[in-house]
Amino acid sequence: MNITAVIPVSPIKSHPEIGILTETLDSIRHHLPDAEMIVTFDGVREEQEDRRGDYEEATRRTLWQLDHHYGNSLPLIFEVHEHQTGMMRRTLTEITTELILYVEQDTPLVTDEPIDWAAITDFVLSGQSNVVRLHHEGVIPAAHDHMMHGHNGAFIQTSQWSQRPHIASTAYYRRIMETNFSPLSRSFIEDKMHGVVDTAYRRDGMAGWHQHRIHIWDPGTGNMKRSYHTDGRAGEPKWDSTQVF
Secondary structure (H helix, E strand, O other), X not given: OOEEEEEEEOOOOOOOOOHHHHHHHHHHHHHOOOOEEEEEXXXXXXXXXXXXXXXXXXXXXXXXXXXXXXXXXXXXXXXXXXXXXXXXXXXXXXXXXXXXXXXXXXXXXXXXXXXXXXXXXXXXXXXXXXEEEOOOOOOOOHHHXXXXXXXXXXXXXXXXXXXXXXXXXXXXXXXXXXXXXXXXXXXXHHHHHHHHHHHHHHHHOHHHHOOXXXXXXXXXXXXXXXXXXXXXXXXXOOOHHHOEO
16 A cells, blocks of 8 residues: 555653554554555653663564564664654655644554555545545544534544644655754654644635645444553653744
C-alpha cells in the first residue's frame, strides 16, 4: 500500500517495559501488514534525564522487536531532544510514499472494527482531502459540533486538527512543516496546527477550510471509534512552556 506509518516515541513512565508501544505497533500491523513503519526515538529532554537508563533499555528492546517481529521498519534514533516537529522534519526525508499514517506511541488503532483503507486512501490521493482522521470516540461530542461542516460521502468536513491517528498526504505534511514551523522548532505538531486550522476557518469560512481540507472518516454504522488512548504520559506534564515553534 502507498502509505508509510510514522510512530514517534519518547520517554514514558512504563519504560523499560514496551507494552504500550508494541500494542500500537501490533494494531498497525493488524491493518497494514506490509506497510513500512518508521519509528522515531526522540532524545531525552533535560527534565527527564532520570529516565535515560529505562528509555535506553526500552529502545533496545523495541529495536529487537522491529528486527525480529515486525519487519519492513526503519528506526530513527535522535541523540538530542527534537520533539515531534524536529523528528517529523527529519522523517519526511525518508518517506517515499504519497501517504502517511501518523500514530502516536500510545494511540493504537482498534482491531475489532474494520477500516476502509481503500476508500480513505483514494479520497486523499484524489485531492479531495489532505488529512483523514480516525476518530477516538464513537460519535462527535456535541461540544465539537461547531467544528464540523457537513459530510462529503463517508467523510465529515472538520476544522478541528488532532494528532490522534490520521492518514495524510505526504505533500501536505511537507507544506505545513515548512509553512508553520521554524527550522529550529521543537514542539507538538497539534499545539500549533490546531490553531492554524481553526483560525483559517473562523477567518474565511469554507474558503479557509479548503486550505487544509481535513476530514473524519464516518463508517456510517453509528460507531466511528477507530483509535483509543493508552495514556503513556500517565499524568506527567507536557512542558508546554519549553516548546519552540
